[in-house]
Amino acid sequence: MAADPSGTPVLALRDVHAGYQDVEILRGIDLDVRRGETVCVIGANGAGKSTLLKTVFGMVGTRSGSIRVDGVEVSRDSTRARLARGVVLVPQGRCNFPRMSVEENLRMGGYTLPRSAVAAGIDRAYQTFPVLGERRGQAAGNLSGGEQQLLEMAMALMLDPKVVLIDEPSLGLSPRMRHRVFAALHTLAGQQVGVLLVEQNAVQALTVADRGLVVELGRVARSGTGPGMLDDPEVRRAYLGLPA
Numbered sequence: 001m002a003a004d005p006s007g008t009p010v011l012a013l014r015d016v017h018a019g020y021q022d023v024e025i026l027r028g029i030d031l032d033v034r035r036g037e038t039v040c041v042i043g044a045n046g047a048g049k050s051t052l053l054k055t056v057f058g059m060v061g062t063r064s065g066s067i068r069v070d071g072v073e074v075s076r077d078s079t080r081a082r083l084a085r086g087v088v089l090v091p092q093g094r095c096n097f098p099r100m101s102v103e104e105n106l107r108m109g110g111y112t113l114p115r116s117a118v119a120a121g122i123d124r125a126y127q128t129f130p131v132l133g134e135r136r137g138q139a140a141g142n143l144s145g146g147e148q149q150l151l152e153m154a155m156a157l158m159l160d161p162k163v164v165l166i167d168e169p170s171l172g173l174s175p176r177m178r179h180r181v182f183a184a185l186h187t188l189a190g191q192q193v194g195v196l197l198v199e200q201n202a203v204q205a206l207t208v209a210d211r212g213l214v215v216e217l218g219r220v221a222r223s224g225t226g227p228g229m230l231d232d233p234e235v236r237r238a239y240l241g242l243p244a
């Protein structure tokens with residue numbers, strides 16, 4: 001993908017600690033995501049992958065360390081302020097407004113934007129995901145699971161983000177729909193967006209990702225290019241369920 005290896009990372013975490021009550025889950029996370037780059041986070045259940053995305057978005061507080069978006073420190077900012085900086089979280093699961101049409105959902109995604117920007121955002125969404133344009137008048141709840149996942153992504157894109165955080169986008173989808181969701185992620189990265197992706201379908205995710213990270217005991221225990229991770233015997237054995 002068209003990642004710019006020399007530029008300032010669009011997202012940079014340094015020694016980030018976060019957790020819940022008296023439990024520390026993230027214990028010094030370091031990572032960079034550059035424009036146009038897709039970075040895939042893998043790790044065991046309960047390793048803290050969702051917590052990582054929530055911490056970047058501000059739903060879980062940062063206890064110490066630094067989170068920068070395009071060079072600007074955001075770790076003390078509200079979720080709303082981070083949204084304004086261009087960080088969006090694509091939540092797991094089905095769409096939030098099932099009775100509203102696809103187009104109304106997209107408007108909801110852009111509710112903080114001026115009217116002209118909403119129109120432009122909807123046009124962009126239909127260009128990126130033509131299937132949503134074909135279904136624009138249909139109730140979102142009648143879309144297939146995979147199409148609803150595309151709608152969630154499109155809603156996040158209404159805000160013209162710099163950083164997209166996506167938690168388990170292919171969960172519960174058929175192989176065909178999974179393929180479509182991964183193709184959509186590829187499109188996002190092509191638009192110079194930095195994508196931080198958490199995915200159970202690690203093999204497929206690492207195939208499309210530029211880089212992969214393994215989170216273990218609250219830290220990045222291993223990292224490499226997507227293909228490099230797929231070839232790493234230790235990663236294959238411990239995380240991918242593949243022969244080493």
Ligand SMILES: Nc1ncnc2c1ncn2[C@@H]1O[C@H](COP(=O)(O)OP(=O)(O)OP(=O)(O)O)[C@@H](O)[C@H]1O
Pocket residue numbers: 020025043044045046047048049050051052
């Ligand atoms: N709101 C919360 N309050 C307290 N503990 C929590 C909360 N959310 C998550 N945890 C705990 O934090 C740890 C990390 O959870 P997290 O959801 O980040 O894991 P994960 O890597 O996303 O796992 P999975 O692969 O199962 O989705 C788990 O032990 C979980 O029980």
Ligand SMILES: [Mg+2]
Pocket residue numbers: 049050051
């Ligand atoms: Mg999770």
